[in-house]
Amino acid sequence: MAVLAVGFAYYRNRQLQKQELLNLQSKAQLLEKEKALMQYESLRQQLNPHFLFNSLTSLGSLISIDPKGASAFLDSLSKTYRYILKSSELEVVPLVEELKFGISFVNLQKTRFGEGLQVNFRVDEADFHRKIVPVTLQNLIENAIKHNIIDLDEPLVIDVWVADGYLIVRNNLQKKKFVETSNKRGLANLKSFYKYLSEKPIVVEEDGAFFTIKIPLI
Numbered sequence: 001m002a003v004l005a006v007g008f009a010y011y012r013n014r015q016l017q018k019q020e021l022l023n024l025q026s027k028a029q030l031l032e033k034e035k036a037l038m039q040y041e042s043l044r045q046q047l048n049p050h051f052l053f054n055s056l057t058s059l060g061s062l063i064s065i066d067p068k069g070a071s072a073f074l075d076s077l078s079k080t081y082r083y084i085l086k087s088s089e090l091e092v093v094p095l096v097e098e099l100k101f102g103i104s105f106v107n108l109q110k111t112r113f114g115e116g117l118q119v120n121f122r123v124d125e126a127d128f129h130r131k132i133v134p135v136t137l138q139n140l141i142e143n144a145i146k147h148n149i150i151d152l153d154e155p156l157v158i159d160v161w162v163a164d165g166y167l168i169v170r171n172n173l174q175k176k177k178f179v180e181t182s183n184k185r186g187l188a189n190l191k192s193f194y195k196y197l198s199e200k201p202i203v204v205e206e207d208g209a210f211f212t213i214k215i216p217l218i
Contacts, residue, residue, distance in 0.1 A: 051142065058111045073111055079104045087134035092197065092218055095167065096128035102137040102160070109145060116150040122161040130217035132167060133197065139190065140213055144171040147179055147211075165200065166214040173211055187213075 055077050062070035083101040087093050099121060106119045119141065141158060148171065150156045158171045191202045200216035 051138075054112065055108055058108070062111065069111070073108065076104045076107045080108065084135065090134055092131040093134045094128065095123070095130045095132050095162075095217060098132050098134065098137050099123060099128075099160075101135075102141065105138050105141065109141070113145075113150045113156075114152065116152045116155050117145070117158075118155050119158045120160065122159065123167075124162065127162045127217070130162075132215065132217060133190075133193065136190070136215055137167075137169070140169045140215075143187070144169075144211070147176060148172075149174040149176055162217070165217055166203070167217055168212060168214050170210050170212040173206070173209060 055073075059070060059073055059077070062073055080101065083097070083104070087097075102119075103121065106117070110117055137160070144156065144158050148156050151174075154174060156171060156174060158169065160167070160169050162168065187202075187204065194202050194216065198216040198218055202216065203212075203214035205212040205214075
């Protein structure tokens with residue numbers, strides 16, 4: 001009986017230790033996720049003021065030379081910020097909503113760059129129900145614009161499509177020699193947050209011609 005009691009006490013102590021370890025691991029994972037979420041939210045907050053400044057500058061130019069164009073621009077800007085506000089408390093949104101937002105965002109950018117910026121969305125309706133972190137598409141398109149030369153003779157071409165459970169965003173490489181607003185943390189923060197939402201990692205590929213990012217759909 002004494003041996004059994006000692007054995008039972010040892011077994012119970014081991015089980016308690018294992019449970020305590022699991023609890024600690026769970027708390028650590030939760031803290032890491034919250035940290036990743038804060039980093040991603042910080043990224044969104046950094047992009048928005050920069051984007052707003054550029055948008056208001058473009059709007060100011062349009063008001064005097066193209067009032068109708070200014071009105072359309074203001075409508076797209078309103079839709080863009082409505083989406084940002086609506087999705088600010090959500091971890092994920094339907095892909096179709098993110099694509100609509102992406103189109104509005106690109107329309108705003110084309111006011112600045114004209115045909116020097118070409119973005120092709122080729123996503124089938126069958127994938128519209130999939131989920132994605134809100135404003136991911138803006139981050140990726142903004143990143144391509146930020147790091148590449150945009151010119152009418154050599155346009156920046158961005159293609160967006162879905163394959164193998166990933167949203168793929170690819171642009172031709174026309175790298176700037178100096179990027180003033182880059183903090184080099186945006187993509188790392190995005191990767192850090194996504195690893196808590198999907199078993200698939202974000203994939204980044206670069207060759208001599210293209211830069212490609214693959215975002216796992218949820």
